[in-house]
Every structure is written in structure tokens, then in C-alpha cells.
Amino acid sequence: MTQLPDPGPDDPASSEPASRDAADPIRVGVLGARGKVGREVCRAVSAADDTVLVAEVDADGDLDSLLAGGAEVVVDFTHPDVVMDNLRFCVDHGIHSVVGTTGFDDDRLATLRGWLAEAPGTGCLVAPNFSIGAILMMRFAALAAPHVESVEIVEVHHPDKADAPSGTAQRTARLVAEARRAAGRGPGPDATTTSLPGARGADVDGVPVHAVRLRGAVAHQEVVLGGLGETLTIRHDSMDRVGFTPGVLVGVRTVGSRPGLTVGLEEFLDL
Numbered sequence: 631m632t633q634l635p636d637p638g639p640d641d642p643a644s645s646e647p648a649s650r651d652a653a654d655p656i657r658v659g660v661l662g663a664r665g666k667v668g669r670e671v672c673r674a675v676s677a678a679d680d681t682v683l684v685a686e687v688d689a690d691g692d693l694d695s696l697l698a699g700g701a702e703v704v705v706d707f708t709h710p711d712v713v714m715d716n717l718r719f720c721v722d723h724g725i726h727s728v729v730g731t732t733g734f735d736d737d738r739l740a741t742l743r744g745w746l747a748e749a750p751g752t753g754c755l756v757a758p759n760f761s762i763g764a765i766l767m768m769r770f771a772a773l774a775a776p777h778v779e780s781v782e783i784v785e786v787h788h789p790d791k792a793d794a795p796s797g798t799a800q801r802t803a804r805l806v807a808e809a810r811r812a813a814g815r816g817p818g819p820d821a822t823t824t825s826l827p828g829a830r831g832a833d834v835d836g837v838p839v840h841a842v843r844l845r846g847a848v849a850h851q852e853v854v855l856g857g858l859g860e861t862l863t864i865r866h867d868s869m870d871r872v873g874f875t876p877g878v879l880v881g882v883r884t885v886g887s888r889p890g891l892t893v894g895l896e897e898f899l900d901l
């Protein structure tokens with residue numbers, strides 16, 4: 631871990647984050663620090679000139695170490711079952727959060743928004759995907775979707791993933807559905823009258839989403855669009871989890887100046 635600057639005289643039990651000078655590196659705590667993504671985030675935070683890793687917490691760790699390290703921003707790559715408790719702790723202590731953990735539905739986002747409303751000045755970014763390529767894939771899919779009859783999504787992930795369909799696939803489906811509605815496009819044609827359960831995928835805002843779990847896979851997605859006599863496939867592949875870290879660092883650098891809830895890293899990017 632990088633040598634830590636002194637967190638200063640602030641009481642670690644205080645609900646206020648340690649005071650900072652704008653030139654100081656941002657003090658970052660990582661939750662899920664020994665996980666597949668968390669360990670890459672720890673490396674990236676340690677390597678960057680303007681961030682310093684002050685706490686690494688995994689399942690057997692203690693959230694109080696965030697306070698002891700004077701964390702200003704927490705990055706969470708843990709598990710859908712624990713992320714809300716982690717965020718409750720962060721918001722209660724005025725710590726900004728950058729959240730990669732998936733499993734967020736409208737109810738969870740509303741709960742988080744409510745907590746943040748009680749903590750003015752505290753920011754939280756929830757991003758289903760921190761990879762720049764994936765964000766562009768979602769943008770391109772939304773751009774193309776109103777111009778064709780059919781759109782379906784196929785996501786492929788490693789079999790250790792807890793949630794299906796992926797957060798990215800659900801977000802893509804919602805963006806596609808929104809773009810199609812705005813253009814007055816209805817659902818895609820489908821004559822199916824009989825099928826086995828799941829054969830046509832999950833219906834996410836009217837868009838069929840198919841989830842594949844495959845040993846050897848990391849994170850992959852195709853948005854398949856179909857029109858008269860042609861198809862268009864927009865594909866993104868994450869080959870290595872290091873690909874999420876530049877986006878996480880953008881989140882870490884920006885979240886402190888964006889109070890309240892932000893959904894999607896694209897809100898912090900000039901795309």
C-alpha cells in the first residue's frame with residue numbers, strides 16, 4: 631500500500647471526513663479490495679499521482695478502517711447483498727462513494743437518493759460499467775435502436791457472477807427502450823406463441839436480454855439490431871479487469887464535486 635499521509639487531527643469517530651487541501655492526493659478506501667476488480671482498483675489508486683490508498687477492506691474487514699484512514703472517497707466492488715449496508719455507512723459518515731457493484735434496481739436507487747438528500751455535499755456515483763468501451767457501446771446502441779425493427783441483447787460473463795442479467799445489459803436495454811420510445815418505435819416483431827421458460831430471455835423494458843454464464847469468459851456483450859434484409863451487431867469485450875480502472879479513477883476524481891446520486895459514468899465524461 632502507498633505510504634499514507636497523516637490523516638490529520640480529525641477524530642476518526644467523527645461523521646465528518648478529514649479536512650483537505652485541494653493539492654493533497656484524494657484519500658481513497660476500497661471495499662472488496664481482494665476481489666477480482668477491487669485488487670486492480672487498489673493498484674490503480676496506488677499508482678496514480680493524485681490519489682492515495684488509505685484503506686483496503688474485504689469481507690473479513692471492518693468499515694471503521696475507512697474512518698481510521700480518513701477516507702474521502704470509497705470505491706465499492708463487493709456483492710449486491712452487502713453494497714447497501716456499505717453505502718449507508720459511507721453516507722452517514724459523509725464519505726463520497728464510487729460504486730461498481732451491480733444489483734441496483736429503481737427501489738435501491740430511490741433509497742440511496744433519500745439517504746443522500748439527508749447528507750448535503752456527499753456524492754455517490756453508481757455505474758453499471760466503468761469501461762470506456764462499454765459506455766461507448768451503450769451510446770452506439772441507443773443511437774442505432776430507433777432505426778431498426780428489432781433489438782436484442784446477449785451478455786456473456788464468467789460463471790462466478792451473482793446477478794443476471796448483468797447491470798450493463800439492463801442499463802443498455804433501458805437506454806435502447808428510451809431511445810425507441812422517444813422515436814415512436816414499438817416493441818420488435820415476435821411471433822412466438824409457445825416457448826420454454828427463459829427461451830426468449832428476460833424482458834427488460836420491452837427489450838429481450840439473454841444472459842450466458844461461461845467458464846473462460848470475463849465480460850462481453852452484443853447488441854444485435856435487425857432491419858429488413860440486414861443485421862448490425864455492436865459488440866464489446868472486457869478482456870482484463872484492468873480496463874475498468876481508468877473509469878474508476880475518473881469517478882474518484884469527480885464524485886466529490888457532484889453531490890447527490892449520479893447514475894452512469896457517462897455523466898462525468900465529455901462524450
Ligand SMILES: NC(=O)C1=CN([C@@H]2O[C@H](COP(=O)(O)OP(=O)(O)OC[C@H]3O[C@@H](n4cnc5c(N)ncnc54)[C@H](OP(=O)(O)O)[C@@H]3O)[C@@H](O)[C@H]2O)C=CC1
Binds near residue numbers: 661666687691758759
Ligand atoms: N461497474 C463495473 O464496471 C463492474 C462491476 N462489477 C461488479 O462488481 C462486483 C464485484 O465483482 P468482482 O470483483 O468480479 O467480484 P469478486 O467476488 O471477485 O470480489 C468481491 C470481493 O468483495 C468481498 N466482499 C464481500 N462482502 C464484503 C463486504 N461486506 N465488505 C467488503 N468486501 C466484501 C468478497 O470477499 P469474499 O469473496 O470473501 O466474499 C470479494 O473479495 C459485482 O457486483 C460485479 O458485477 C464487476 C466488474 C466491473
Ligand SMILES: O=C(O)C1=N[C@H](C(=O)O)C[C@H](O)C1
Binds near residue numbers: 798848
Ligand atoms: O460481474 C462482472 O464481472 C461485471 N459486472 C458488471 C455488470 O453486471 O454489468 C460490469 C461488467 O459487465 C463486469
